Structure formats: C-alpha cells, structure tokens
Amino acid sequence: xxxxxxxxxxxDAPGEQITAEAQRAADDARLGWERxxxxxxxxxxxxxxxxxxxxxxxxxxxxxxxxxxxxxxxxQPEGNWITRAPSLxxxxxxxxxxxxxxxxxxxxxxxxxxxxxxxxQMYQQLYTxxxxxxxIFNYPARTWADIGAIGWLVDGAAITNQVxxxxxxxxxxxxxxxxxxxxESFHQxxxxxxxxxxxxxxxxxxxxxxxxxxxxxxxxxxxxGPPDDESPNSQQSMAWKIKRFSNDDLRQRFVDMIVPQAExxxxxxxDPDLKWNQKRGHYDYGDLDxxxxxxxxxxxxxxxxxxxxxxxxxxxxxAWVREAAAAYAAKQAEADRGSALLRA
Amino acid sequence: MSEALGxxxxxxxxxxxxxxxxxxxxxxxxxxxxxxxxxxxxxxxGDDSLILAQRLGHWISRAPELEEDIALGNxxxxxxxxxxxxxxxxxxxWGKTEDDLAYFREEDEFRSARLVEQDNGDFAKTIARxxxxxxxxxxxxRRLVDSSDQTLAAIADKALKEVAYHQxxxxxxxxxxxxxxDESRQRMQAGLEAVWAYVEExxxxxxxxAELAGTGVAVLPSSLRENVMNGLRHLIDQAGLEMPDxxxxxxxxxxxxxxxxxxxxxxxxxxxxxxxxxATW
Numbered sequence: 001x002x003x004x005x006x007x008x009x010x011x012d013a014p015g016e017q018i019t020a021e022a023q024r025a026a027d028d029a030r031l032g033w034e035r036x037x038x039x040x041x042x043x044x045x046x047x048x049x050x051x052x053x054x055x056x057x058x059x060x061x062x063x064x065x066x067x068x069x070x071x072x073x074x075x076q077p078e079g080n081w082i083t084r085a086p087s088l089x090x091x092x093x094x095x096x097x098x099x100x101x102x103x104x105x106x107x108x109x110x111x112x113x114x115x116x117x118x119x120x121q122m123y124q125q126l127y128t129x130x131x132x133x134x135x136i137f138n139y140p141a142r143t144w145a146d147i148g149a150i151g152w153l154v155d156g157a158a159i160t161n162q163v164x165x166x167x168x169x170x171x172x173x174x175x176x177x178x179x180x181x182x183x184e185s186f187h188q189x190x191x192x193x194x195x196x197x198x199x200x201x202x203x204x205x206x207x208x209x210x211x212x213x214x215x216x217x218x219x220x221x222x223x224x225g226p227p228d229d230e231s232p233n234s235q236q237s238m239a240w241k242i243k244r245f246s247n248d249d250l251r252q253r254f255v256d257m258i259v260p261q262a263e264x265x266x267x268x269x270x271d272p273d274l275k276w277n278q279k280r281g282h283y284d285y286g287d288l289d290x291x292x293x294x295x296x297x298x299x300x301x302x303x304x305x306x307x308x309x310x311x312x313x314x315x316x317x318x319a320w321v322r323e324a325a326a327a328y329a330a331k332q333a334e335a336d337r338g339s340a341l342l343r344a
Numbered sequence: 345m346s347e348a349l350g351x352x353x354x355x356x357x358x359x360x361x362x363x364x365x366x367x368x369x370x371x372x373x374x375x376x377x378x379x380x381x382x383x384x385x386x387x388x389x390g391d392d393s394l395i396l397a398q399r400l401g402h403w404i405s406r407a408p409e410l411e412e413d414i415a416l417g418n419x420x421x422x423x424x425x426x427x428x429x430x431x432x433x434x435x436x437x438w439g440k441t442e443d444d445l446a447y448f449r450e451e452d453e454f455r456s457a458r459l460v461e462q463d464n465g466d467f468a469k470t471i472a473r474x475x476x477x478x479x480x481x482x483x484x485x486r487r488l489v490d491s492s493d494q495t496l497a498a499i500a501d502k503a504l505k506e507v508a509y510h511q512x513x514x515x516x517x518x519x520x521x522x523x524x525x526d527e528s529r530q531r532m533q534a535g536l537e538a539v540w541a542y543v544e545e546x547x548x549x550x551x552x553x554a555e556l557a558g559t560g561v562a563v564l565p566s567s568l569r570e571n572v573m574n575g576l577r578h579l580i581d582q583a584g585l586e587m588p589d590x591x592x593x594x595x596x597x598x599x600x601x602x603x604x605x606x607x608x609x610x611x612x613x614x615x616x617x618x619x620x621x622x623a624t625w
Contacts, residue, residue, distance in 0.1 A: 075405040075413070082401040086616045086625040087443045088394075088431070089368075091401070092424050098404050099417040106410055144616055144625075194625075202623050310405070318408025320531070321467050324524025325409075331523060 040241055045171035048114040056240055059233065060170050061115050063242065065122045068108035069133035071101045072126070073307050077141035078150060086144055093190055094147060100183045107180065111172040127315055129308055134158075135293065136219050138301025145198055145205075145212035151191015153213070153220035153258065159184045160254040161224060164244035173242075192261065199266045206266075213262070214270045221285070222293045224251040230290075255283050368428040368442060376433060376495040381552040383437030385562050386496070387445070388455040388550070388598065389484075390430030394446060395606075396460040396477060397423035398613055400470075408467055415513060419474070422506040429499040447617035451607050455550075455598045459542040461605040468521055468528070468535035474514040476539060479575050480546045481507040483568045492560035515579055522583035529585070536580070537588045544592035546572075 032051025039046050046052055078098050085091035109119045125131035136154050141147060162181050168174040198209035225231055225247040237243035245253075255274075262269050273286030296304070378386060400420035407413040431442040460477060464470045485507060488500035521532040547569040549557075556562035580587055595602030617625075 072410070079405040082404060083398060083612050084616050086447075086620070086623075088424065088428050088446055090625055092421060092428070095401060095404065095417055095421045095424065099414055099421070102404075102410055102413045102417070106414075109410075197625060201625075202620065204620060205623055314406045314408075317406070318412075318467065320525070320527050321408035321521070324521050324528030327528075328520045328524040
C-alpha cells in the first residue's frame with residue numbers, strides 16, 4: 001500500500017518542458033491522491049466524482065461486475081424450479097426471489113457504471129465468457145430441496161461475505177449492498193424454512209433435504225474464495241477497505257453460523273472433521289476439495305457450458321426486441337424534436 | 345429453538361402480500377364460503393390466471409432485457425396471486441385447498457381458456473397473449489367489483505389495480521414493437537395472428553356463468569366482448585397494425601377437450617406434488 005504512488009505521466013515524460021498545464025494536472029492528481037488516502041484512512045466513502053487510483057477503479061469494476069453477473073447467472077438454477085414448485089405459495093416466493101436477484105443485478109450494474117464501465121460492456125464480457133461469476137452457480141439445482149439449500153447455504157454464504165461490503169469504501173457499492181443484504185437475509189430464511197419443512201416431512205423429503213445439503217455444503221464454503229495464502233487480490237482490497245475480512249475469516253464465521261442451524265434442521269453437514277474447538281472458540285472443519293474448485297472457476301464446472309449457453313440464447317433471442325426498442329425511442333425523440341420546432 | 349437463530353417460524357418468509365392487502369390465508373381464515381356454482385366460476389377465473397402465470401414464469405432469466413425479466417416475473421407473480429385467491433375461495437365449497445385444486449385436478453377438470461395455454465413463442469407472441477388477456481381481465485374485474493358475492497368483489501378490487509399495469513405494459517410493447525424495426529413490426533403482427541383464434545373463448549358463456557350472471561354474482565363473459573374488442577382495435581389501429589382476420593377456433597368451451605397444450609403445462613407443474621401425495625411443502 002505504502003509503495004503505491006500516483007502515476008504522474010504528465011511530468012514524467014523525459015526531455016519535455018513542464019508546461020503550466022501539465023504542472024496543474026500533476027498538482028490535481030497529487031491533491032486527489034492525498035484526498036483519496038484521507039478518505040480511506042478516515043473510513044469515509046469514495047464517491048464517483050472523487051479522484052481514485054486506476055487499480056482501485058479496476059478492482060472495483062471487476063468485483064462489482066462479477067457480483068452482478070453472479071446474480072444474473074444465479075437466476076438460472078432457481079428459475080429451473082419455478083414451473084415445478086410443489087405449492088402455489090412456494091412458487092410465488094420463488095418467483096419473487098428470482099425477481100429480487102434480477103433487481104440485485106440491476107443495482108450492481110448501475111454501481112459499476114458509476115466507475116465508467118457501461119452495462120453493455122459488462123454484458124459483453126459475460127457473453128463472451130471473459131467475465132467470471134460465482135462458481136457455485138455452475139452446479140445443478142436437481143431437486144426441490146436444492147432450492148432450500150441454495151437459499152440457506154448459498155445465500156447464507158453470500159450474506160456473510162456481503163454484510164461487511166455494506167461498509168465498502170466505494171459509496172455506490174456499499175449503498176447497493178445495504179439493500180441487497182436485506183433481501184438476501186430474507187432469502188436465507190426462506191431457504192432454511194424450505195429445508196425445515198422437508199426435514200420434518202416424510203422420510204423421502206428428509207432424504208431429499210439431506211442430499212441437497214450434502215451436495216451444496218462444500219461448494220458453499222468455497223464461495224469465500226481460495227485460502228488466504230492463495231488469494232492474490234485480497235490484501236490490496238483489504239488495504240483499500242473494499243474488503244474487510246479475509247476469505248478464511250469469513251469462511252470460519254459462516255461455518256460457526258451454520259452448524260447450530262443445521263442442528264436445528266435435524267440435518268448433518270458432510271464433514272467428519274467438523275467439531276467445536278474450545279481453545280479457538282470456533283468450529284474446526286476439514287479440508288475442502290480445492291482441485292474441484294479451481295477446475296470449476298476455470299470454466300469446466302458441471303454446468304458452466306449450459307449456464308453460458310442459456311445466457312447467450314436469451315441475449316440472442318432478445319436482440320431484435322432491444323433493436324426495436326432503441327429504434328422506437330429514436331423515432332419518438334425525432335418526433336418530439338419535430339413538434340418542438342413546429343411550436344417554436 | 346429457532347428463536348436462537350435470530351428468526352422465528354412465525355416470522356414467515358413466505359408471506360408475500362404487502363401492506364394491508366389481503367392474503368389467500370386470510371381469505372381462508374375469514375370463513376368465506378362459496379357455494380358449488382360460485383366455486384365453479386371461481387375456478388374459471390383462477391385457472392386462467394394460474395396457467396398464464398405458469399407460462400410467464402418460464403420467461404424469467406430468458407427475457408430480452410433484465411428489466412423485462414423483472415416485469416414479466418412481476419406480472420406472473422400478480423397473476424399467481426389472483427389464482428391463489430380464486431382457487432382458495434373455490435376450495436371452500438369442497439373442503440379443498442388451493443394446492444389440492446392446482447396440483448391434484450386432472451386435465452379435464454381445469455377450466456382455463458386456450459389463449460393462456462398457448463406456448464410463449466417469441467417475445468411478440470407473449471406480448472400479444474398478454475395484450476388480449478389483460479384487456480379482457482381489466483374489463484372483467486372492472487365489472488366484477490360490483491359482484492353480489494363479497495369475496496369475488498374484494499378479489500376483483502385487488503386484481504383490477506394490478507391488471508391495469510399489465511395492460512399498460514403490453515400496450516406499450518405493442519406500440520414499441522409495431523413502431524420499432526421492420527422485423528419487430530412483422531413479428532408483432534404475426535404474434536397477434538398466432539393467438540387470435542383463441543380470443544373468442546374468453547367470451548363464451550360457459551356453465552355456470554349465465555346462471556350466476558343472472559343473480560349478480562358473475563359477469564356474463566359475452567357481455568365483455570364489445571368493450572374488450574373495441575379497446576384492442578383502438579390500440580392496434582394506433583400501432584398501425586392490422587386487426588387479425590382469423591376465425592375463432594372450434595371448441596370454445598374451456599373444457600380442455602380441444603387442447604393439447606394443457607396436458608404439458610400440468611405435467612410439469614404437478615410433477616413434484618404428485619410424486620409425494622399428502623406431503624407438506
């Protein structure tokens with residue numbers, strides 16, 4: 001962090017005379033840098049109009065757009081059960097939930113847009129497969145209980161990750177996260193409630209619930225990212241106060257939260273090494289399959305191809321609608337200009 | 345026990361209606377009781393909304409733009425809400441729940457119109473289906489608020505505000521697609537043609553609507569035709585499109601005897617509930 005200095009190319013170019021204009025730009029950048037440092041140190045918000053280092057901007061765009069993409073791709077596994085939800089009430093709640101995810105995608109794309117990257121650019125990055133999204137969504141939602149497990153474990157992990165982000169140093173991101181966290185905590189409750197109902201239902205339902213938890217537990221723990229010693233971007237993000245806690249700290253916090261919740265559900269977590277460690281005041285948990293994780297992250301997840309193909313098909317099928325809407329808006333604007341001229 | 349987790353079972357995550365709006369659960373606990381004919385009428389109204397919600401639910405994550413994922417999802421959610429009210433009320437006549445009626449009736453026992461059963465097609469066909477249904481539903485609920493049956497009137501009052509928005513959504517897209525590009529104009533016209541054969545069924549005075557209209561409980565479907573068709577004609581004219589010249593499909597009686605789509609819709613919708621009869625979800 002301390003080694004990071006603002007790039008003052010305007011004055012660094014060799015052999016050129018320092019013009020008054022270049023000097024002014026350099027002064028502005030230096031002032032901007034000082035103010036940025038001050039905001040970070042004093043735990044204040046950086047706003048879109050503020051000067052910020054390029055890497056801070058890039059890191060944020062990457063993180064916020066990845067989060068937005070995760071919301072969008074995350075609509076697919078849950079959407080897979082809307083038409084088959086086993087009661088009308090569950091169907092309504094699931095529809096509302098998937099709609100919320102779309103809304104989260106919108107807030108987050110908007111937050112990223114304040115950093116100068118357009119929604120279309122971000123769509124394009126997702127479409128071409130350049131952009132990443134949470135690898136958990138490359139797993140299938142096979143049974144109704146998976147909808148419960150996604151709510152309880154996946155949204156639960158997301159909240160654990162996201163609550164500290166409400167204090168992220170970048171204002172628009174932090175503020176978007178406040179609203180998202182409120183809705184996510186509602187989602188987690190509905191997931192827990194689905195599993196609770198199943199685990200107190202018929203033997204088959206209970207088995208369905210246990211099976212879903214068995215499949216989602218490991219990938220949910222991996223949502224916090226690789227272990228701290230293998231997470232290259234974490235330290236800088238923490239110094240910039242975008243991220244507040246390390247991957248392993250958040251993962252521990254999540255494990256500590258879900259163990260009693262699993263007990264209340266009457267379901268077991270598939271980890272023989274899981275036990276309370278009195279000395280640490282935390283639950284110890286076993287090693288995760290990081291080979292699988294890195295394979296899924298690199299795009300060879302069980303459903304990576306399907307998720308991307310689904311997204312692309314929706315974009316392709318809708319292209320003519322977006323073109324029509326744009327053409328119509330342009331014609332309307334033209335007509336408005338025409339009538340304004342007539343009035344004038 | 346769950347209090348320790350920071351939330352309680354009573355703090356239900358599945359209560360979706362906001363504010364002072366009534367919920368299907370409240371309707372049930374309020375002790376409203378439908379007679380047999382009123383229940384059969386409520387099934388007609390509920391099945392249309394349920395099947396259309398089921399169709400629209402498929403759009404979520406597949407819409408042309410993120411805002412449309414939200415809009416179509418929202419409309420589906422509204423319609424599902426209407427269906428839950430009507431089916432809950434219908435169920436009071438037979439001691440059945442909304443889920444008994446939605447998940448355990450056979451294909452021939454549903455009373456949905458073929459219009460709402462039509463597959464989504466492209467976005468234009470979906471909009472055409474939305475346009476017709478929302479004009480019909482708006483006119484229907486506008487009149488049903490005066491029903492002599494207090495429960496139907498209350499449901500209509502809630503639904504009316506929502507279908508007004510659905511009408512606006514479909515109408516705006518009609519204008520946009522008709523006035524957009526050549527392709528969108530052709531697709532919108534084709535969408536209207538594709539659904540038009542099934543419009544007439546909405547106005548069929550099927551059992552027991554005629555009897556119930558006589559006592560002020562129901563709105564006679566055929567009495568909706570003029571206003572609905574005038575409204576549609578006006579908007580289609582405004583969009584510069586042609587009113588489709590398509591004759592009504594035979595069998596406008598909502599029985600399902602003349603539908604292939606209904607079976608597929610129900611197969612998908614009912615599969616899980618039927619695999620676990622008697623289970624609670």
